[in-house]
Amino acid sequence: MPESERLPAVLTGSYPLDRLENLIEDLQPILGMNQPAVLDVDLRALEFVGPTCLALLIAALRRVRDEGLNAQGSRIRPPASSDVHRYLERMDFMKLVTSQPPEEDFERKPPVGFRPCQHFRSEEEQWATSRTLVEALAERCDCDEQARGALSICLDEVCENVLHHAYTSLGGFAAAQGWPARGDFEIGIVDLGVGIRSSLSRNAKYANVSDDATAIQTALVPRVTSTPERNAGIGLAVTRLLLAANGGSFTVRSGFGAVRDVAGETSVEAMSAELPGTVISLRASSERSLDIGAVYAKLESIEAA
Amino acid sequence: MRLLLVDAFGAVPVSRARARELRLTIQRSLTDGENVVVDLEGISTLSPSFVDELFAKTAVAPSQAGKLTFENVPPSIEPLIRFLRSGRPKQTLAA
Numbered sequence: 001m002p003e004s005e006r007l008p009a010v011l012t013g014s015y016p017l018d019r020l021e022n023l024i025e026d027l028q029p030i031l032g033m034n035q036p037a038v039l040d041v042d043l044r045a046l047e048f049v050g051p052t053c054l055a056l057l058i059a060a061l062r063r064v065r066d067e068g069l070n071a072q073g074s075r076i077r078p079p080a081s082s083d084v085h086r087y088l089e090r091m092d093f094m095k096l097v098t099s100q101p102p103e104e105d106f107e108r109k110p111p112v113g114f115r116p117c118q119h120f121r122s123e124e125e126q127w128a129t130s131r132t133l134v135e136a137l138a139e140r141c142d143c144d145e146q147a148r149g150a151l152s153i154c155l156d157e158v159c160e161n162v163l164h165h166a167y168t169s170l171g172g173f174a175a176a177q178g179w180p181a182r183g184d185f186e187i188g189i190v191d192l193g194v195g196i197r198s199s200l201s202r203n204a205k206y207a208n209v210s211d212d213a214t215a216i217q218t219a220l221v222p223r224v225t226s227t228p229e230r231n232a233g234i235g236l237a238v239t240r241l242l243l244a245a246n247g248g249s250f251t252v253r254s255g256f257g258a259v260r261d262v263a264g265e266t267s268v269e270a271m272s273a274e275l276p277g278t279v280i281s282l283r284a285s286s287e288r289s290l291d292i293g294a295v296y297a298k299l300e301s302i303e304a305a
Numbered sequence: 306m307r308l309l310l311v312d313a314f315g316a317v318p319v320s321r322a323r324a325r326e327l328r329l330t331i332q333r334s335l336t337d338g339e340n341v342v343v344d345l346e347g348i349s350t351l352s353p354s355f356v357d358e359l360f361a362k363t364a365v366a367p368s369q370a371g372k373l374t375f376e377n378v379p380p381s382i383e384p385l386i387r388f389l390r391s392g393r394p395k396q397t398l399a400a
Contacts, residue, residue: 123322130319145349149317153352156319160354223392231321232357232389292350293381299388 004071007037012045015053017186017281020253023053025273030060031192032274039064039074043088046079051117051175052188052251052281054091058117059173059190059277061097066170091175092116113140114177121171126163130155133176137185140178141286150242150292151187157235158189158280164231166193166277183287184248192277196254202226212257213268220252220259222303234299239282241295241302248284306334311347318351324358335369346377353389356382361389 007029015023024031030039041061049057064070076098079085086106088094094101096119115136118129134152137143143151155174162172170192178185193199197215200206203226209215218224220240225233236252240261243250250261254277258269284290308327310318318324334341343359351359365373378386 123320127320127323145316149349152317153319153350156352157354160321222388232353232361232392234353234388238353293379296350296382296385296388300384303388 004073005035005037006040007033008040008042010042010045011049011057014048015046015057016048016050017052017188017249017251017283020053020056020251020279020281021258021271021273023056024253024271024275027057027060028273030064031276033064033069036069036071037074038071039069041076043084044077044080046084047081048084049088050188051177051186052190052279054088054093055117055173055175055188055190056279058093058096058119058175059170059192062119062173063170063192065097065099090114090116096173111136117173117175119171119173120159120162121169123160123163125171126159127156129159129172129174133174133187137176137178137187137286141180141183141185143286143290146292147286147290150290153292154235154239154242154282155187155189158239158282161235162189162191162193162278165196165199165226166191167199168193168277178286180286184283184285187282189280190277195276196252196278197257198255199226200224203228211270212255213259213270214257216252216254216257216259217268222299236280238292238295238299241298242290242292243282243284245294246284246288246290248282250283251281252278253281254278306339307342307344309344309346311345314355316347316349318348318355320352321354321358324355328358328363331363331373335365335372339372341373342376343374344376345379348377348379350379351382351385353385356385357389357393360386361393 009029011026089104115132120126120129130152134148138148172191174189176187196219197212200215209218220236222237223233225231240250252259253275256271256274258271260267331341
């Protein structure tokens, strides 16, 4: 039997949302795996990983596990920092990415203000994911009832997109984190499915979209969907409008494309590294309102314009 | 049949799958000749998917006109209902 290829992947330093692109580049050996290899994931120098990047890291490693690509001898070297190591354990990192997670060396308390990374593959799990993460953010950031309702709706819509449009048995991954001192929070939803461009192309109207960035822009227009008989095509548009009104940021990364709304500015970019699937990141101020009713009130005038 | 939405789905109903089940229940009742009242008392808002299934996709045959009514619809979701209904094929709509 031929010896399996050895595949090192090293993550160093911090991976907040604005280093998502660095993470995608660092994960290329893993994201591109299509035959078994001895995977050597080195997290010893990892210092921080935000929720969007964490969901992507978990998705990438879980795909390798589920597709049986981990050859004998594969390993994950845990972070040297005990704080980072503990954080990953509390987020269920090892439970989600390995079939035999090591025994934890600490006692878990009921989580308040955070929940482990969520893995969803069914409609019931999708519903539970949005409910669970909104609960955590409400505890952590003291969100009011209006904000909780709006977040619950947006999370449900974005997670539903994974089940309806990603075409992957791996499902989706979602993680959230709030920073009360900073007054904001971030939610990341990740799948490693077919990506937005391929999904949209199932609708003949969008079969000829030329590139991934254009496909993302197209998918953000209200009523655009690959499955109009089933879906309405406004979940992403509503989420984007909600975050814009809050002054938050909204990122969609798929294939070689990225669309980002940050501080009222939109950037549309062609990226050098391929991301199979889609990453959606929502970042919002917990001190400003999140009013979904105001978004609904704008829909007709936006379409008319 | 009277359905008090808040009892089954809480103050912010989400999930297309759950709304689809509700729509099928409503349509079965209409087919059986029942009057159906969907009461949204206590609902703060709804997700687009839920509204799409409940208000835009629920087909009411001409012979069932007037048999399905919605009560206490929050004014804040009325623009969403109009928007989603306008994107679906013309059909007899509930009051």
